[in-house]
Amino acid sequence: MVISRNQPLLLVEDSPEDRETTTRALRKAGLTLTILSCVSGDDALDLLHQRGKYADTAPVRPAAILLDLNMPGTDGREVLAEIKANEKLRSIPVVVITTSRDERDIHTCYESGCNAYIRKPVDLSAFMRSMQRLTDFWFAEAILP
Secondary structure, X not given: OOOOOOOOEEXXXXXXXXXXXXXXXXXXXXXXXXXXXXXXXXXXXXXXHOOHHHOOOOOOOOOEEEEOXXXXXXXXXXXXXXXXXXXXXXXXXXXXXXXXXXXXXHHHHHHHOOOEEEEOOOOHHHHHHHHHHHHHHHHHHOOOO
C-alpha cells in the first residue's frame, strides 16, 4: 500500500479523457496523494512559478510530475526543459507519459533531465498495469526529495 504524503502529484495532460483515465488508474493502483491536474504546459508552469491565475495561491511543490509531451502551446518538451533548468524545481521527478514513439523525443527528454519515459499503451488493461508499476516504484519504493 502506498503511504500518503503531503505533497501532491502533478498531472499535466491536455486530453480530458486521458486525465480521467490516468487518475482512475493511479487511484486503482493505490495512489493516495492529492492529484493536481494542469491542462497545458503553460498552466503547469504558471502553477509551479505561482503566476497568472496561481499568483495568489499557496506555493505547490509536487512530489512528482507526470507530463504529456504533445500539447498545444508550450509542449511537454519545453515544460521539462524549464523545470530542469530551474534550481528550485529541478529535483522534482518528472515522468514523461506519452504516445510518442519517436526516438528523438526519448533522447531529448532524457537529455533534458526526465526521470523516466513511458509510452502510453493503447490497450486499457496494459495502461492500468503500467500505472500500477509506476505507482509501485515512484510512490512506494523510490525515496523522493
